[in-house]
Amino acid sequence: xxxxxxxxxxxxxxxxxxxxxxxxxxxxxxxxxxxxxxxxxxxxxxxxxxxxxxxxxxxxxxxxxxxxxxxxxxxxxxxxxxxxxxxxxxxxxxxxxxxxxxxxxxxxxxxxxxxxxxxxxxxxxxxxxxxxxxxxxxxxxxxxxxxxxxxxxxxxxxxxxxxxxx
Numbered sequence: 426x427x428x429x430x431x432x433x434x435x436x437x438x439x440x441x442x443x444x445x446x447x448x449x450x451x452x453x454x455x456x457x458x459x460x461x462x463x464x465x466x467x468x469x470x471x472x473x474x475x476x477x478x479x480x481x482x483x484x485x486x487x488x489x490x491x492x493x494x495x496x497x498x499x500x501x502x503x504x505x506x507x508x509x510x511x512x513x514x515x516x517x518x519x520x521x522x523x524x525x526x527x528x529x530x531x532x533x534x535x536x537x538x539x540x541x542x543x544x545x546x547x548x549x550x551x552x553x554x555x556x557x558x559x560x561x562x563x564x565x566x567x568x569x570x571x572x573x574x575x576x577x578x579x580x581x582x583x584x585x586x587x588x589x590x591x
Contacts, residue, residue, distance in 0.1 A: 447480040448488065455586030457571065459496060461579045466509035467496040470582045472571065476520045476534075483524070490520040490534050494571065496580070512580070514538040514573065516551040530557040530565065538573040538580075549575035563590045 457470030476490035494516060498509030518536025525531055534553040540546035555569035565588045572581040 448477055449486075450477050450591045451475070451588050452591060453565075453567070453586055453588035455567070455569065455571075455584035457582030457584035460570075460581045460583060463496060463580050463582065466499055466502055467512070468499045469497045470571075470584065471495050471497075472584065472586075474588070478520060478522060485524075486522045488520055490516075490518045490536070492516045492518075492534075494538065496582075510542065510544045512544070512546050513540075513542045514546070514548070514551075514580075515541050516553075516571075516573075518551055518553070522557075528559050530559070531555070532557070547575065549573035549580065557588065564588070565590075 452475045453473070455472045455474070457472065459467040459470055463470075472492050472494040474490060474492040476488055478486035478488040480486055492515070494514045496512045498511045500508045502509050516534070516536055516538040518534040520532065520534045522530050522532035532555050534551070534555075536551045537548055538551035539548045551571075551573050553569050553571045555567050557565040557567040559565045567586055567588060569584045569586075570581065571584055572579055574580075
């Protein structure tokens with residue numbers, strides 16, 4: 426899986442070298458509310474993201490993306506007196522964005538979330554569909570669902586945030 430992701434990111438970066446002047450560097454952040462399996466052990470999530478998107482057409486952009494995703498563990502899980510550890514991931518993905526209109530964008534990130542927690546959390550397949558609303562040429566508000574799946578366990582959240590074009 427890691428080799429496939431590396432090849433995909435390398436290919437996307439190679440695509441963009443011919444059109445490097447037509448790309449855009451973006452950074453942003455999200456606040457997330459854990460869902461599914463993660464809602465039992467985590468109360469809140471935050472993430473930051475950086476991507477470089479190359480224009481394939483006026484409406485479609487693709488490029489590499491890297492994020493930091495942190496889940497805050499709950500205290501006293503389900504009344505057991507046990508506290509959950511915080512969990513962190515470093516998702517590395519290929520990002521695609523489609524401008525559905527002048528203001529609305531839909532997109533997705535696909536890749537691998539590397540577990541970087543000291544508690545030994547393993548990595549997992551990473552996916553993040555999103556929708557964005559441009560409030561200016563440089564700022565987009567976005568809503569997304571972030572998920573990572575491995576062995577029947579899903580680490581996920583609904584997030585809201587903003588991306589800034591630099």
